[in-house]
Amino acid sequence: MQFESKSYQWIASIIMMTLSITCIIPFVLLIMSSVASEESIIQYGYSFFPAEFSLKAYEYLWNHALELGRAYGITVFITVFGTAVSLTITSMLAYPMSRSDMPLKNLWAFLVFFTLLFNGGFVSSYLIYTQIFHIKNTIWALLFPGLLMNGFNVLLMRTFFRTSIPSALIEAASIDGASEIKIFYRIVLPLSLPIMATIGLFQAITYWNDWFNGLAYITDPKYFSIQMILNKMMEDIQFLTSNSNISGRATHEIGQIPSTSVRMAIAVIGVLPILIAYPFFQKYFIKGITIGSVK
Numbered sequence: 001m002q003f004e005s006k007s008y009q010w011i012a013s014i015i016m017m018t019l020s021i022t023c024i025i026p027f028v029l030l031i032m033s034s035v036a037s038e039e040s041i042i043q044y045g046y047s048f049f050p051a052e053f054s055l056k057a058y059e060y061l062w063n064h065a066l067e068l069g070r071a072y073g074i075t076v077f078i079t080v081f082g083t084a085v086s087l088t089i090t091s092m093l094a095y096p097m098s099r100s101d102m103p104l105k106n107l108w109a110f111l112v113f114f115t116l117l118f119n120g121g122f123v124s125s126y127l128i129y130t131q132i133f134h135i136k137n138t139i140w141a142l143l144f145p146g147l148l149m150n151g152f153n154v155l156l157m158r159t160f161f162r163t164s165i166p167s168a169l170i171e172a173a174s175i176d177g178a179s180e181i182k183i184f185y186r187i188v189l190p191l192s193l194p195i196m197a198t199i200g201l202f203q204a205i206t207y208w209n210d211w212f213n214g215l216a217y218i219t220d221p222k223y224f225s226i227q228m229i230l231n232k233m234m235e236d237i238q239f240l241t242s243n244s245n246i247s248g249r250a251t252h253e254i255g256q257i258p259s260t261s262v263r264m265a266i267a268v269i270g271v272l273p274i275l276i277a278y279p280f281f282q283k284y285f286i287k288g289i290t291i292g293s294v295k
Contacts, residue, residue: 027275034058034264041260057265064233068269070222071229078142078225079207086148086203087196094154095184098161099170109158115151126216141217142225147206153199160195161188201278208274230266237262 029046034057036050044051061068096102097109119125125145135141165188173183189196211227218224224232237259 027271030264030267030271034261034268036261038259038261054261057261060262061233061265061269064229067221067224067229068226071224071226074139074142074223075208075226078139079204082143082147082207083200083203085143086153087200089149090153090157090199091189091192091196092184093149094157095161095188097154098158098165100167109155112151112154122216129217136217137220137223139223142207142210142213142223145213145217147203147210147213150202153202157192157195157199160192164195165191204277205274209270227270230270234263234266 029048032048032050033041033046035053035055036047037052037054037056040047040051040054093108093112097105097112099105102108129141129145130136133140133144135144169187170183173187178186209227211225211231214223214225214228218228
């Protein structure tokens with residue numbers, strides 16, 4: 001079968017549409033379950049067409065709007081600032097490693113690759129960050145530990161620089177008197193938009209979904225990220241609905257909490273910003289992955 005034939009294109013399109021739909025269906029079910037009443041979920045289970053619609057789950061979250069707003073602000077700041085700093089550090093390390101004239105470039109590549117295989121463990125990392133850098137209960141605890149730079153991203157970006165940036169262009173700029181910093185910022189980075197967007201998306205998703213650093217290094221509620229707040233709310237709901245010792249008015253109020261649909265609403269709030277941002281990076285994401293891994 002010829003790849004250019006219309007029948008092949010139709011079959012490929014149908015397969016890709018089917019796969020796309022199977023990826024979208026869970027999110028549709030998640031959203032519909034979040035607007036279903038607690039009674040309909042208990043009686044009929046999760047459905048794309050709930051027997052009874054209800055916004056009680058979002059009303060419950062609205063009652064915690066102040067906490068959620070502060071947590072969203074912290075998470076957005078950490079995601080944007082952390083991604084920008086991570087891209088800067090990653091690109092400044094990957095670019096020299098991609099140059100054939102860099103001294104000891106193989107040693108640097110080995111050190112970066114070594115971090116993918118071994119690490120000092122959580123206990124040693126915790127002691128260093130809390131007793132030497134003193135980042136516990138600070139905003140930097142959500143930024144630095146284990147997230148600022150990744151060895152895989154460095155190697156991926158190095159491969160892109162090596163295979164996609166013409167060495168003749170760099171040599172010509174050098175002959176014209178451009179410094180290494182000017183070559184990097186004026187020539188290399190503008191030509192590296194696909195890989196920068198790809199690595200940036202990786203880092204942004206990692207920062208947005210991170211909850212472990214908050215669990216390990218944050219005890220002050222004013223520094224809670226959105227993932228920590230949502231996880232705390234789920235734990236509180238689970239505790240209240242499963243505690244049989246509570247009685248009286250408290251029991252009535254707890255019974256009004258749509259615990260199942262709230263879990264779905266929490267998931268929607270947590271994942272929605274990433275779903276909105278992803279389409280804007282998709283074309284760069286695909287191009288950066290293919291060029292950065294295989295020439």
